[in-house]
Amino acid sequence: xxxxxxxxxxxxxxxxxxxxxxxxxxxxxxxxxxxxxxxxxxxxxxxxxxxxxxxxxxxxxxxxxxxxxxxxxxxxxxxxxxxxxxxxxxxxxxxxxxxxxxxxxxxxxxxxxxxxxxxxxxxxxxxxxxxxxxxxxxxxxxxxxxxxxxxxxxxxxxxxxxxxxxxxxxxxxxxxxxxxxxxxxxxxxxxxxxxxxxxxxxxxxxxxxxxxxxxxxxxxxxxxxxxxxxxxxxxxxxxxxxxxxxxxxxxxxxxxxxxxxxxxxxxxxxxxxxxxxxxxxxxxxxxxxxxxxxxxxxxxxxxxxxxxxxxxxxxxxxxxxxxxxxxxxxxxxxxxxxxxxxxxxx
Amino acid sequence: xxxxxxxxxxxxxxxxxxxxxxxxxxxxxxxxxxxxxxxxxxxxxxxxxxxxxxxxxxxxxxxxxxxxxxxxxxxxxxxxxxxxxxxxxxxxxxxxxxxxxxxxxxxxxxxxxxxxxxxxxxxxxxxxxxxxxxxxxxxxxxxxxxxxxxxxxxxxxxxxxxxxxxxxxxxxxxxxxxxxxxxxxxxxxxxxxxxxxxxxxxxxxxxxxxxxxxxxxxxxxxxxxxxxxxxxxxxxxxxxxxxxxxxxxxxxxxxxxxxxxxxxxxxxxxxxxxxxxxxxxxxxxxxxxxxxxxxxxxxxxxxxxxxxxxxxxxxxxxxxxxxxxxxxxxxxxxxxxxxxxxxxxxxxxxxxxxxxxxxxxxxxxxxxxxxxxxxxxxxxxxxxxxxxxxxxxxxxxxxxxxxxxxxxxxxxxxxxxxxxxxxxxxxxxxxxxxxxxxxxxxxxxxxxxxxxxxxxxxxxxxxxxxxxxxxxx
Numbered sequence: 001x002x003x004x005x006x007x008x009x010x011x012x013x014x015x016x017x018x019x020x021x022x023x024x025x026x027x028x029x030x031x032x033x034x035x036x037x038x039x040x041x042x043x044x045x046x047x048x049x050x051x052x053x054x055x056x057x058x059x060x061x062x063x064x065x066x067x068x069x070x071x072x073x074x075x076x077x078x079x080x081x082x083x084x085x086x087x088x089x090x091x092x093x094x095x096x097x098x099x100x101x102x103x104x105x106x107x108x109x110x111x112x113x114x115x116x117x118x119x120x121x122x123x124x125x126x127x128x129x130x131x132x133x134x135x136x137x138x139x140x141x142x143x144x145x146x147x148x149x150x151x152x153x154x155x156x157x158x159x160x161x162x163x164x165x166x167x168x169x170x171x172x173x174x175x176x177x178x179x180x181x182x183x184x185x186x187x188x189x190x191x192x193x194x195x196x197x198x199x200x201x202x203x204x205x206x207x208x209x210x211x212x213x214x215x216x217x218x219x220x221x222x223x224x225x226x227x228x229x230x231x232x233x234x235x236x237x238x239x240x241x242x243x244x245x246x247x248x249x250x251x252x253x254x255x256x257x258x259x260x261x262x263x264x265x266x267x268x269x270x271x272x273x274x275x276x277x278x279x280x281x282x283x284x285x286x287x288x289x290x291x292x293x294x295x296x297x298x299x300x301x302x303x304x305x306x307x308x309x310x311x312x313x314x315x316x317x318x319x320x321x322x323x324x325x326x327x328x329x330x331x332x333x334x335x336x337x338x339x340x341x342x343x344x345x346x
Numbered sequence: 347x348x349x350x351x352x353x354x355x356x357x358x359x360x361x362x363x364x365x366x367x368x369x370x371x372x373x374x375x376x377x378x379x380x381x382x383x384x385x386x387x388x389x390x391x392x393x394x395x396x397x398x399x400x401x402x403x404x405x406x407x408x409x410x411x412x413x414x415x416x417x418x419x420x421x422x423x424x425x426x427x428x429x430x431x432x433x434x435x436x437x438x439x440x441x442x443x444x445x446x447x448x449x450x451x452x453x454x455x456x457x458x459x460x461x462x463x464x465x466x467x468x469x470x471x472x473x474x475x476x477x478x479x480x481x482x483x484x485x486x487x488x489x490x491x492x493x494x495x496x497x498x499x500x501x502x503x504x505x506x507x508x509x510x511x512x513x514x515x516x517x518x519x520x521x522x523x524x525x526x527x528x529x530x531x532x533x534x535x536x537x538x539x540x541x542x543x544x545x546x547x548x549x550x551x552x553x554x555x556x557x558x559x560x561x562x563x564x565x566x567x568x569x570x571x572x573x574x575x576x577x578x579x580x581x582x583x584x585x586x587x588x589x590x591x592x593x594x595x596x597x598x599x600x601x602x603x604x605x606x607x608x609x610x611x612x613x614x615x616x617x618x619x620x621x622x623x624x625x626x627x628x629x630x631x632x633x634x635x636x637x638x639x640x641x642x643x644x645x646x647x648x649x650x651x652x653x654x655x656x657x658x659x660x661x662x663x664x665x666x667x668x669x670x671x672x673x674x675x676x677x678x679x680x681x682x683x684x685x686x687x688x689x690x691x692x693x694x695x696x697x698x699x700x701x702x703x704x705x706x707x708x709x710x711x712x713x714x715x716x717x718x719x720x721x722x723x724x725x726x727x728x729x730x731x732x733x734x735x736x737x738x739x740x741x742x743x744x745x746x747x748x749x750x751x752x753x754x755x756x757x758x759x760x761x762x763x764x765x766x767x768x769x770x771x772x773x774x775x776x777x778x779x780x781x782x783x784x785x786x787x788x789x790x791x792x793x794x795x796x797x798x799x800x801x802x803x804x805x806x807x808x809x810x811x812x813x814x815x816x817x818x819x
Contacts, residue, residue: 040647117704139707140549140560141659148657160707162560202560226557233554238648 020056020334021068024342029053031339035147035154038163039206040236047172047210053335054173054328060097061331071100071341077130079121080157081107081137086302086326087157087167091134094333103130122146131344132337135159140199153340161197167301168203170332172211174325175256178297185212190250190292192284193260193309196223196271200301201260210236217243218250219260219282222271247282254292258299259284259310275308285311289319297321353812355440356474358387362805364771367408369394370735372743373760377735379403382410384767387810392761407775409801411738412759413445413768413808415745417536417619418511418595418691419716421447421479423469424462425454430696430788432466433473435716438694438787440477440806440813442717443741443770447477448749451484452512458484458495460503476811480752482509482536485524491516494524501531506752509536511595512666514572516542521576525583529590532751534617536593537576539602540667544568549707551629551668554644559633559658561707564668566599573602577609577616584615593748594618596693598667600677607686617748618681619691622722623713623793625678629669631793632706634658639675640729661702661709662793665695679731682740689745690737692719696789714789718780720772721799728774728800769807776802 018029031049033041042050060068076095080088088104095102105125116124118137125133131152135143140160147154158164175189176182189208195201195217208215217227227243234240244250251257266272289296298310298320306312315322353359362384369380369392379400383391395403421435430438432449439447449466451457457466463481470479483500485508487493497508508528514537515521524535545568550556552563576592583590597603597618609616628639634654635646646653663669681687695712702709715722723741726732742759757765777798782790806814 117700119703137705139705141707142705144657144659145661145703145705160560161562199560202558226552226554226563229554230557233645233648235648 018053018056018338020053020060020070020338023070024338029339029342031342034340034343036165036336036340037143037147037154037156039165039168039203044210047169047207050169050332050335050339051173051176053339054331057331057334057338060334067097067099069099070338071095071098074100074131074341075103075129076100076132076134076337077103077105077125078134078157079105079125082158084136084158086329087136090326090329091157091333094330095337097330097334098337100337103128118142118145119149122150126150126152132341152344155336155340158199160199161202162199163203164199165203166329166333166336167200168207169336170325170329171204171258171299171301172207173332174299174321174328175297178321183212184208187213187255188216188253189213189256189258190216190218190254191258191260192218192247192250193282194223194262194266195219195227195260196225197263198260204258205230205235205241209234209239209241215241216250216254217241218247219245220272220278221245223266247288248291251288251291254296256297256299257284257289257292258301260301261303262305262309279308283309283311284314286313286317289314295319299325301325355812355814356476357812358810359384359767359807359812361385364408364410366403367410367771368403368405369761370409370411370738371761372412372735372739373758373762377405382761382769384769384807387767389761389763389765389767389769392763405734405774408771408773408804409734410761410769410771412742412761413770413806414443414720414741415446415749415759416444416692416694416716417448417689417745417748418450419447419694420450420452420696420712422696423453424465428698428788429701432469432479433475434786434788435694435696436470436473436475436477436479438716438785440475440808441786441803443720443772443803443806444716445477445768445770445806445808445813446480448480448482448506450509450511451482452489456484456489457481458487458489460496460499463500463503463505476808476813478754478808480506480749480754482507482511484508485510485515485535486520489513491520494520494527497524497527497531501533505533506749507534507536507593509538509595511536511538513542514538514540518575518579522579522583525580525590525592526587529583529587532589534591534593534748534750536595537572539569539572539576539594539597541568541571544571548668549664550632551670553629553671555629555633555646558647561632566601566670566674569597569599569667570601570605573597573605577605577614580614580616591615591617591750595691596621596624596667597687598624598670598678599674603677603681603686607681607684610686617688618686619689619745619748620678620681620687621693621715622690622719623665623715624667624670625675625682626722626726627669627793628672628675631669632658632660632663636797638725638729639672640726640731642672644672659706660793661704661706662713662791662795664706664709664711665713666711679726682732682736687740688748690719690723690740691745692716694787696787697791699790702791712791713793714785714787714791717785717787718792718794718799720801720803724774724801725799766810767807768809769805770803771805772801772803774801776800778802
């Protein structure tokens, strides 16, 4: 089922870029997934198509009026069961840039608080006209349940600890744009912090190994539980990665460092002694970053706890791509909405 | 061999002859070609064939065995009759070939005093089913894990033993007291071995599959710690109370089975059972694989076999204890082979769609399994991993031994001339497809929906009466 396999597809084929001004179903571009639930089912060709389509969306975003009519008349419903600002707004802006009609549902203000099941909620939003459903949920796998019953496209906006496909794709896009040849082959990429609870880390494991990166996961041993076994088996196409609790080993000569958010709940559950100790041992400071390559790039999926997992001067420094991640997030989500919309007739 | 019992469900079987079948008799340890005759509810004749008469009869066709005994079922009555009633549960049992079932007491209210037992008995009688229903009483009042339930009164009323199943007895001190008190009554404590501190919020077996799927890990150590605790306490209690007995239900890890193996070797009065799903399914199924444990590699994504054929996170697979690793499933089969496991018990756990058709992490634990148990076990037999006679022993004489004095009938499960007929007749050559709507159980929560299983049950005869006949399903 692991179909991310770069070698199997000609990497340097001259491929068409979709003309994103027109409705997606009018021009088949070789995208076959009705839903985007995880990145582990994407082929490398799929990923390349997302990257190229994102290029086209960046061009749209650079226009004086950053809007195309591609999804005019389509209803994109954004159903978030977890608090989120950046991802929710990013999807909303992306859908509006494509001229879609956007419906926002925050679980706290919906009938969900009256005990309505996910299945009933999905049926209801479909009856209200939803054609594409972006869902975020605290329980791993919830978007798969939604996809079983929803007749349109489901996009996973983050499920539990499991997956955050649009984040991994925007991270990949952001990094590729910064390397001269657009390739991550052999580049040392470190994911630093609370890997155990991180859907961002899990999705990035698939895409970064697929891209050929020399991937390292680093954090306190309690927050790496189970990952040694995964590292030994490998992810995309069996590509292995490294797991370590030594931040010095991890950062040495790194090309990229992605710091993850640490949450206060981790102390209550006995996984960490204190935020102070975490910051001292695993916080990404300027001094620590000096152990990486001089031009190493810094990512963070947000929201940040500045001064804990990342120092403010690192987050705002010249090596930081954090704002660019946010900008690219809109373009990647436009690309995915566009490609997915092409699989379902309006 | 196409005869009809000529009786309606619940009626005494007047005259039934099964000719040219494969007989399996755990009482004598004998199996081979033969014929049985049931007259007026009594097993009138058991004839073993040999020479030319036996030509063409093998163990791949129609099999006659004593009715199956299930140490572990949830029939949900009283309290959750939408999920199962005693009547629907007994019908499901008969469909699965079971003629004796032991009901777990985690009903609402819990079966922690004789009044609840009386209600269950009344429901059993009203069902008209000839399947025998025994009951476990709760260990602690209200299954709250704080004080002992009315163990003596429950014993007088006829429970088979005591269990807080659904959870373990939380306090080691209480386990000590329960083993001693029940032991003096001559009854076992049936323990659901789970250290709750290690499984808070747990969703799937702690391992590779859970890591990749982002599911909260359910460690083997949670089961093993509880088993080790109970065995250590049992070793001390049994010195004072020779009648103390511990039965560990749905043991699912290689480590826990090793602990039981060593305890048995040391002479401790401990028994255990394993479930059909833990010996044949693995946590790979949660990732979307659907291959039997003995065909699995443990890496459904990366082993290059295209193992993933279904969507991940099917909530029908959420069960306590969780589906484990390939090695754990192999250990369950090994434990049956070497006698560490005394019985196969289904942990039949029906649920409503309201409780089950939800997010994986929010779904109720449990598999509706009593109707698919034989099919799963026969898959392991067909794969050459379990001799037929041993599999059937673990479904009949094994659990009857665990029940000890509570077993009831004067004779152990067997094909015994002159005894009341208590039989299952199934055809290993006949495949059937698991369709949830065709199950007698109200619980349609089976992960085997759509799958073909071998071994269609043709007749189930319980206490001389017809409990199930194929064609009625």
